[in-house]
Amino acid sequence: MKKSYLKGLVFITLAAGFVSGLMAQGYTGPGGGGASDQPIAIKQAKTLRDHAFVVVEGKIERAVGKKLYILNDGADTVYVEIDKRHWYNLTVGPDDVVIIYGEVDREWNRIEIETRRIVKK
Numbered sequence: 001m002k003k004s005y006l007k008g009l010v011f012i013t014l015a016a017g018f019v020s021g022l023m024a025q026g027y028t029g030p031g032g033g034g035a036s037d038q039p040i041a042i043k044q045a046k047t048l049r050d051h052a053f054v055v056v057e058g059k060i061e062r063a064v065g066k067k068l069y070i071l072n073d074g075a076d077t078v079y080v081e082i083d084k085r086h087w088y089n090l091t092v093g094p095d096d097v098v099i100i101y102g103e104v105d106r107e108w109n110r111i112e113i114e115t116r117r118i119v120k121k
Helices: 002-023
Strands: 053-063 068-072 077-081 097-106 111-120
Touching (some): 077 097
Parallel strands (some): 077 111
Antiparallel strands (some): 053 068, 068 077, 097 111
């Protein structure tokens, strides 16, 4: 009984270490798109080239389509496209501040951000 308990405890410890190791992989320095990137103003994000990685912060004002929303940082607004798979069961209201990791998508008549990750602040 004690052996199986000990084996289970060792397995759980190793599994937890493995999973945390997977989550910590990758470059997180400046320009790497990692967690160390600081949000920039929406006005500045709108000047970036197409497909540029961007991190913006603000409040989602409202939905304007099935997966299209308006994000406001207090000074400017931008359309953000958030696919269902990127919500990760997150519930966000109009008063919640979110950080959006994504890329600039320059359409013919507008600029939007294609969300890759959304985090409630």
